[in-house]
Amino acid sequence: MDGIHDLGGKEGFGAVVREADEPVFHARWESRVFGLNLVGAGGAARNRDHFRHAIERIDPVAYLTHGYYGRWLGGVETMIVEAGILDTAAITGRALELGASPDDRIASQPSSKPDHVDYEPLEPGNRRLVTAPARFRTGDRVRTCDRGTRGHTRLPGYARGRRGIVVAMHDGWVYPDTNAHGRGENPQHLYTVAFEGVELWGPEAESRVVVHLDLFEPYLERSDG
Amino acid sequence: MAEASNPAAIRAEAIESLLIEKGLITAAEVDEVVERYNERIGPLNGARVVARAWRDAAFKQALLEDATAAVAPFEFEGGQTEKLVVVENTATVHNVVVCTLCSCYPWAMLGLPPRWYKDPAYRSRIVREPRRVLAEFGVQLEPDVEVRVWDSSAEVRYLVLPQAPVNAAQLADDELVARVTRDAMIGVERFV
Numbered sequence: 394m395d396g397i398h399d400l401g402g403k404e405g406f407g408a409v410v411r412e413a414d415e416p417v418f419h420a421r422w423e424s425r426v427f428g429l430n431l432v433g434a435g436g437a438a439r440n441r442d443h444f445r446h447a448i449e450r451i452d453p454v455a456y457l458t459h460g461y462y463g464r465w466l467g468g469v470e471t472m473i474v475e476a477g478i479l480d481t482a483a484i485t486g487r488a489l490e491l492g493a494s495p496d497d498r499i500a501s502q503p504s505s506k507p508d509h510v511d512y513e514p515l516e517p518g519n520r521r522l523v524t525a526p527a528r529f530r531t532g533d534r535v536r537t538c539d540r541g542t543r544g545h546t547r548l549p550g551y552a553r554g555r556r557g558i559v560v561a562m563h564d565g566w567v568y569p570d571t572n573a574h575g576r577g578e579n580p581q582h583l584y585t586v587a588f589e590g591v592e593l594w595g596p597e598a599e600s601r602v603v604v605h606l607d608l609f610e611p612y613l614e615r616s617d618g
Numbered sequence: 619m620a621e622a623s624n625p626a627a628i629r630a631e632a633i634e635s636l637l638i639e640k641g642l643i644t645a646a647e648v649d650e651v652v653e654r655y656n657e658r659i660g661p662l663n664g665a666r667v668v669a670r671a672w673r674d675a676a677f678k679q680a681l682l683e684d685a686t687a688a689v690a691p692f693e694f695e696g697g698q699t700e701k702l703v704v705v706e707n708t709a710t711v712h713n714v715v716v717c718t719l720c721s722c723y724p725w726a727m728l729g730l731p732p733r734w735y736k737d738p739a740y741r742s743r744i745v746r747e748p749r750r751v752l753a754e755f756g757v758q759l760e761p762d763v764e765v766r767v768w769d770s771s772a773e774v775r776y777l778v779l780p781q782a783p784v785n786a787a788q789l790a791d792d793e794l795v796a797r798v799t800r801d802a803m804i805g806v807e808r809f810v
Contacts, residue, residue: 398719398720399718399719400718400719400738400741400742401716401718401719401741401742401745401746401769402718402742402745402746403738403742404742404746406737406738406739406742406743407739408739408754409734409737409739409740409743409751409754409755410733410734410737410739411732411734411755412732412733412734415732415733417655417656417660417729417730418652418656419733420624420627421627422624422626422627422630422631424652424656425630425631425634425648425652426626426630427651427652427655427730428647428648428649428650428651428652429630429633429634429637429643429648431651432643432647432648432651433643434637435637435640435642435643436642445719445720448720457738459626460626460733461721461733461736461737462626463626466626466629466630466633469633470629470633473633473637478637478640478642479633479636479637479640483636484629484632484633484636485632487632487635487636488625488628488629488631488632490632491628491631491632492628493625493628493629493632494625497625497628497629498625499629500626518700519700519773520700520701520773547719547771547772548771549718549719549769549771551718551745551746561703563701563773563774566772566773567773569772583772583773583774585774593745593746594746598746599747599748599749599750599765600761601761601762601763601764601765602748602749602764602765602767603764603765603766603767604745604767604769605766605767605768605769606769606771607770607771607772607773607774608771608772609772
């Protein structure tokens, strides 16, 4: 989806701010949100793609202002509400009892018609056997598809419709574009594709820059030049 | 406590308390996860791998050919490294890792990522103007050095093998491990 999460190449964010002696978590609540998700969010979290897409769908202002664990909180709440485990009103009611303000911005924007992700991963991890032969080989010239998708995808906006070269093959993996939506693991071949900076950013690109992306086979077509 | 005024902290507590009351989670299982990542998983894992590669040419070759297999004997916990690829810095190549779409990171090797790695500034800029961002980190690259950015958008996780410090041969093993920084393994620091 063309969400705020797709940040590669966006301009105007300014300097990278670093912190000396940074702790793993900056506050207790960050660690609780982290742990809540890792234990499966009360049965709501089905797979990593599902969780990532839940984060992508949070309020974009919250995405930029609530920090990493604020985004996780929005994603966790979205999954829990969409799974029917808790409803937004119950969470807000409890938050008000605990001292929240009615004006607080809530990151979660659960869908009223959510996807049903009604299966657990079919095997541990995300590697899967793909019986169809790989369409591409190392050294092949490829072009990425140039259209966006309304759903989850691992093709960033900045690399749509761009030409690159396959530099590595990674066998088969669960396909996030369907798995995030409960439409099956649908495993696909995965490739690392190298893109010249000038192909991505035009003549203003910095010199001697190559950007590598791991891209699933359905994103790619053969390119003759 | 100060945290009580933070809306995210309150909402997190609301969700956790409701899930506990429904019997769907326990505070203890959340505690266990937090303790594991706070105390046992961190960049020391990656540092041990890098220091060994600096010492042991055969291990280094194995690491660059199939890092997943080469690090398996270390039995690191922490996930997010089902397939690991190690990329080598040289005098003419500099590698740097990002995840523009979320914040993918080799947890088992480096622990949880620093805040800057997850922030919009780094994620947006490092694919577009890596030389400029690296210069802000103090890494000044000559024009003939190729910059390879690895946007770890799928399931493969990347770790940079930095160039060894010039005095590596004089250092004891534990001193060598201590020289390997998290930032060098992300690719935003260079020793030589």
